[in-house]
Amino acid sequence: MEPATSFDNLPQAVRLLHQKLEVIAAKIDTIASQNNLSEQNLIGVDEASRLLGISKGAIYSKVCRNLIPYYKSGGKLYFSKQELLQKIYAHRYPKPEPPIPYIHSNARIPETEIEI
Numbered sequence: 001m002e003p004a005t006s007f008d009n010l011p012q013a014v015r016l017l018h019q020k021l022e023v024i025a026a027k028i029d030t031i032a033s034q035n036n037l038s039e040q041n042l043i044g045v046d047e048a049s050r051l052l053g054i055s056k057g058a059i060y061s062k063v064c065r066n067l068i069p070y071y072k073s074g075g076k077l078y079f080s081k082q083e084l085l086q087k088i089y090a091h092r093y094p095k096p097e098p099p100i101p102y103i104h105s106n107a108r109i110p111e112t113e114i115e116i
Contacts, residue, residue: 041081042071042078042079042080042081043078043079043080043081044076044077044078044079045059045060045077045079047079047081048068048079048084051081051084051085052068052084052088059077060077063077068084068087069083069084069087
């Protein structure tokens, strides 16, 4: 148990608190970085097929044709869940149409010179 803090040992107590806060901050940073890694976890063929709603054979076919991003290590295929979801979102249908610019009815349309 630590001795009671008095006015005489206040600077040492503040220094000790500062050191403990640095340790806590370092642990929080470690936990936060681990959470970022877990969000980018790699998944296997089984989970990728469930995620995409296609068969394992279709996954292998898409890998062979380089249609989906993958990683290979030790003869096994791995997929980033985030990358697969981005691939899905990239193929949105119907495609959003660009907005049509509004031209005020009193606006003057500049005449273009045509050379003949």
